[in-house]
Amino acid sequence: MAETHGHEAHGHDAHGHHEEGWFVKYFWSTDHKMIAKQYLLTGMLLGAVGAYFAYVFRMQLAFPNKPVPGYGLVTGADYNALVTNHGAIMIFWVAMPVLIAAFGNFLIPLMVGCDDMVFPRLNRLSYQIFLVSALVLAASFFVQGGAFGGAWTSYPPLSAKAEYSLTDLGPTLWLAAVALEFVAFLLGGINFVTTAMNSRAPGMKAFDIPMAVWMIVIASILFMCSVGPLVAGAVMLMFDQQVGTGFFDPDRGGDPVLWQHLFWFFGHPEVYVVLLPALGFVAEIITTFSRKRLFAYRTVLYTTIGTGVLSFFVWAHHQFIAGIDPRMANVFSVTTVLISIPIAEMTFVYIATLFGGSISFRVPMLWALAFIAEFLMGGVTGIFLGASGADIYFHDTYFVVAHFHYTFFPIAIIGTFAGLTYWFPKMFGRHMNETVNKVHFWITITCFNGIFLPLFVLGAAGDHRRIFDYGNFPELSQPWMQDLRVFATVSLLIMLAVQPLFLANFFYSMFKGRKAEANPWKANTLEWQCPSPPPHGNFSPLPEVYRGPYEYSAEGRADDFWPQNSPT
Amino acid sequence: MIRRLVVLAALALPGAANACSTCMDPREGNRTLLWVTIFLSLLPLGLLASIGGFFWYRARTAAAVVAPSPDLPPVEIR
Amino acid sequence: MADSTTIRARPVKGPPIIESELLAMIIFVFADVMFFAGFISAYALVGARAPIGWWPPPGDPALPVAAAGGATVALLLSGAAVFQAGRAAKADLAAARRPLAVAMALAVAFVGYQVFEFVRLSSGGFTLQSSANGGFFYTIVGAHGLHAVSAVVVLGWTQRELAAGRLTRAAFSAIRLYWYFVVLLWPAIYTTVYL
Numbered sequence: 001m002a003e004t005h006g007h008e009a010h011g012h013d014a015h016g017h018h019e020e021g022w023f024v025k026y027f028w029s030t031d032h033k034m035i036a037k038q039y040l041l042t043g044m045l046l047g048a049v050g051a052y053f054a055y056v057f058r059m060q061l062a063f064p065n066k067p068v069p070g071y072g073l074v075t076g077a078d079y080n081a082l083v084t085n086h087g088a089i090m091i092f093w094v095a096m097p098v099l100i101a102a103f104g105n106f107l108i109p110l111m112v113g114c115d116d117m118v119f120p121r122l123n124r125l126s127y128q129i130f131l132v133s134a135l136v137l138a139a140s141f142f143v144q145g146g147a148f149g150g151a152w153t154s155y156p157p158l159s160a161k162a163e164y165s166l167t168d169l170g171p172t173l174w175l176a177a178v179a180l181e182f183v184a185f186l187l188g189g190i191n192f193v194t195t196a197m198n199s200r201a202p203g204m205k206a207f208d209i210p211m212a213v214w215m216i217v218i219a220s221i222l223f224m225c226s227v228g229p230l231v232a233g234a235v236m237l238m239f240d241q242q243v244g245t246g247f248f249d250p251d252r253g254g255d256p257v258l259w260q261h262l263f264w265f266f267g268h269p270e271v272y273v274v275l276l277p278a279l280g281f282v283a284e285i286i287t288t289f290s291r292k293r294l295f296a297y298r299t300v301l302y303t304t305i306g307t308g309v310l311s312f313f314v315w316a317h318h319q320f321i322a323g324i325d326p327r328m329a330n331v332f333s334v335t336t337v338l339i340s341i342p343i344a345e346m347t348f349v350y351i352a353t354l355f356g357g358s359i360s361f362r363v364p365m366l367w368a369l370a371f372i373a374e375f376l377m378g379g380v381t382g383i384f385l386g387a388s389g390a391d392i393y394f395h396d397t398y399f400v401v402a403h404f405h406y407t408f409f410p411i412a413i414i415g416t417f418a419g420l421t422y423w424f425p426k427m428f429g430r431h432m433n434e435t436v437n438k439v440h441f442w443i444t445i446t447c448f449n450g451i452f453l454p455l456f457v458l459g460a461a462g463d464h465r466r467i468f469d470y471g472n473f474p475e476l477s478q479p480w481m482q483d484l485r486v487f488a489t490v491s492l493l494i495m496l497a498v499q500p501l502f503l504a505n506f507f508y509s510m511f512k513g514r515k516a517e518a519n520p521w522k523a524n525t526l527e528w529q530c531p532s533p534p535p536h537g538n539f540s541p542l543p544e545v546y547r548g549p550y551e552y553s554a555e556g557r558a559d560d561f562w563p564q565n566s567p568t
Numbered sequence: 569m570i571r572r573l574v575v576l577a578a579l580a581l582p583g584a585a586n587a588c589s590t591c592m593d594p595r596e597g598n599r600t601l602l603w604v605t606i607f608l609s610l611l612p613l614g615l616l617a618s619i620g621g622f623f624w625y626r627a628r629t630a631a632a633v634v635a636p637s638p639d640l641p642p643v644e645i646r
Numbered sequence: 647m648a649d650s651t652t653i654r655a656r657p658v659k660g661p662p663i664i665e666s667e668l669l670a671m672i673i674f675v676f677a678d679v680m681f682f683a684g685f686i687s688a689y690a691l692v693g694a695r696a697p698i699g700w701w702p703p704p705g706d707p708a709l710p711v712a713a714a715g716g717a718t719v720a721l722l723l724s725g726a727a728v729f730q731a732g733r734a735a736k737a738d739l740a741a742a743r744r745p746l747a748v749a750m751a752l753a754v755a756f757v758g759y760q761v762f763e764f765v766r767l768s769s770g771g772f773t774l775q776s777s778a779n780g781g782f783f784y785t786i787v788g789a790h791g792l793h794a795v796s797a798v799v800v801l802g803w804t805q806r807e808l809a810a811g812r813l814t815r816a817a818f819s820a821i822r823l824y825w826y827f828v829v830l831l832w833p834a835i836y837t838t839v840y841l
Contacts (some may be wrong), residue, residue: 005837016765045770118666118670119666119670120668165745186674186677189673190670190673191670193669193673194666194669194670194673195664197662197664197666197669198664198665198666198669201654201657201659202657202658202659203654203657203658203659204657221673224673224676224677224680225676225677225680226680226681228677228678228679228680228681228682228683228684229681229683229684229687231681231684232681232682232683232684232685232688233688235785235789236688236781236785239774239781239785243774243775244774244775245774245775245778245780245781245785246775246777246778246781247778247781247782248686248694249778252778253692253700253701253703253779254692254694254778255691255692255695258688258691258692261691262684262688265684291748331751367666541768544656544657545657546654546657547654548655567653567656568653
């Protein structure tokens with residue numbers, strides 16, 4: 001019923017075989033692959049903006065009060081705005097659109113074996129709202145007083161009153177952009193869940209769904225569960241800024257810590273919202289390149305669900321020093337440390353998958369292995385911060401910054417590179433140059449550790465993360481500390497310098513690369529069983545599924561892979 | 569040694585550690601934050617469970633409708 | 647996983663367990679419930695933190711409990727009418743039109759009462775800015791009111807589609823779910839904000 005309705009609904013615009021105009025094809029398309037590419041390119045563009053911000057404020061930290069090439073002199077307000085928007089952009093406008101929206105849109109219909117999303121026009125609307133949100137964010141840089149600089153967590157009273165944030169419209173535009181972005185992902189997530197539930201190819205049972213699809217679906221559900229209170233808080237904060245209400249103003253009966261609860265009720269599940277898709281990509285990649293079945297598929301699935309459930313019980317670990325009841329802090333310490341169990345379990349499952357496999361170190365595999373290694377570092381350092389006693393010391397130091405970059409960089413950057421290099425042949429029908437990508441991989445990974453390992457040391461030495469010029473803090477501007485800052489900044493410069501290598505490879509290969517066959521990696525999942533790049537409607541005929549997604553090296557078969565749709 | 573004894577004494581008397589001037593509940597015995605925390609944490613799980621229950625109910629009734637006619641030829645979907 | 651390697655029979659695709667339209671609405675309502683849960687939790691917390699005797703703040707007027715209770719009854723009746731529409735539609739979709747019209751009239755009455763109450767209270771000096779209590783009252787009740795207005799628009803659209811014979815059963819069940827959400831949310835708001 002829904003199926004036929006869906007076909008009727010988009011039969012007119014998406015699957016009519018008339019030739020589309022340039023504008024309709026690239027900007028008004030309801031095709032899930034085109035929307036995925038729109039999300040991907042927008043996310044990459046904003047990623048470049050976020051990286052530029054990081055470059056500017058790292059330069060200020062390493063060489064304080066010297067004009068930064070390509071920016072100029074960084075003032076305190078500039079620094080705050082850059083740091084704030086670096087965080088916001090990298091999480092809301094890079095990690096979410098690329099990992100969930102771009103890959104979710106591209107992969108879910110292909111992996112479950114259908115022709116498009118259930119609600120294609122809702123999907124198009126989702127991208128359009130996302131684009132508007134990015135434009136609103138960009139607009140916040142050009143208002144009186146400049147962009148919002150109250151950190152990406154936007155705590156009141158700093159964010160609630162123009163006399164503190166020194167900009168009247170900046171915080172409001174920033175909040176409006178975030179809220180619009182959430183609406184976009186609400187629409188997108190509705191599509192992901194309904195498509196994965198109702199449009200699966202005949203024969204695809206719950207345990208035949210590739211892990212990447214499961215992870216994106218569970219991440220979408222987590223997002224839906226957690227985003228509501230933050231939107232409520234955003235409405236209240238916007239009223240505080242522009243209407244003059246007193247929700248977060250203690251003078252008038254409000255409560256500033258309330259915002260922290262509402263924000264982190266969303267903010268912590270959000271970490272898992274972006275983590276899970278990356279874990280899903282890694283599962284696809286390591287099974288393909290070690291030619292082995294995923295170790296304990298059901299365990300991974302149940303573990304993922306367990307992570308999702310637990311992620312609702314940890315948020316107050318962000319407020320250990322905000323003045324919550326210490327007895328409550330104890331509870332949240334325990335739940336926070338508990339959540340490392342499912343994540344550690346997943347790491348072990350991936351290592352067990354690799355064990356005894358015939359591993360080939362292609363570029364996606366390198367990224368996937370790097371993900372496991374680097375994310376492990378992020379997870380282990382998180383235990384210190386989860387313990388409420390240690391956190392009182394580490395709170396707001398560079399230790400925290402290093403910790404969450406060791407989680408978010410693997411998720412947002414390594415996960416994206418793993419997914420991009422793995423699915424590039426399917427997306428664009430061509431291969432990327434592998435040697436260039438390997439050079440890019442090794443330099444990026446080395447420099448990433450070069451940036452953030454020194455920050456652990458600095459943070460443990462008490463380096464506070466919200467200081468713009470250390471000249472006023474003699475105990476924090478000792479020569480050895482400044483040397484570490486310079487080391488981190490130089491690592492960042494080298495890392496940024498090699499990214500054009502990848503981009504050049506990406507865009508060159510998109511048009512001029514070696515043509516890719518349908519299944520270049522000899523993988524099982526359905527997206528590799530249609531032409532590269534997939535045409536309108538993806539499959540002809542639509543596939544039927546006979547087995548799980550990871551049947552590699554099955555005994556008694558000539559091939560070491562066994563596509564899901566092959567009857568024998 | 570004396571420091572250790574003080575620490576041990578503090579561990580034996582956890583009530584003394586509650587003298588936190590910025591705690592959410594200035595009035596001892598007010599448990600609203602605790603209840604709100606529990607409510608907000610459990611609500612998504614309750615909603616998910618109810619959706620799961622609805623799903624299970626639908627799947628069961630659908631199976632009951634389909635089951636009596638296993639001999640019908642399967643509808644081919646191309 | 648021995649079963650995964652055995653050769654399976656030719657698969658058959660059955661109907662979806664939950665129709666896509668209904669599933670999409672379930673997810674949306676889910677997110678929306680969390681949105682209001684955020685508001686209600688915030689309201690409860692701020693109220694609990696106020697010094698004893700200061701919540702609601704002494705200057706704020708008493709909320710019209712009885713009149714709003716009448717509006718509550720109207721809203722619940724309109725939910726019952728939509729339920730009746732769902733039952734009538736089992737035999738014939740067009741039979742849902744009459745109960746839906748009743749539901750829409752009751753919903754309009756509810757929204758009209760809210761507008762009247764907002765105007766009356768704010769002209770008495772109780773505004774968004776007057777206290778945190780006032781801010782919460784207008785924000786929570788207003789957010790619910792906007793949902794009710796959108797639901798009225800959706801009911802009107804449903805009438806048109808039913809008249810034209812275009813409405814699918816899945817879309818109809820999604821619309822009913824949305825209306826149940828708006829109706830059943832209100833008692834929760836009424837008991838926390840008014841009582």
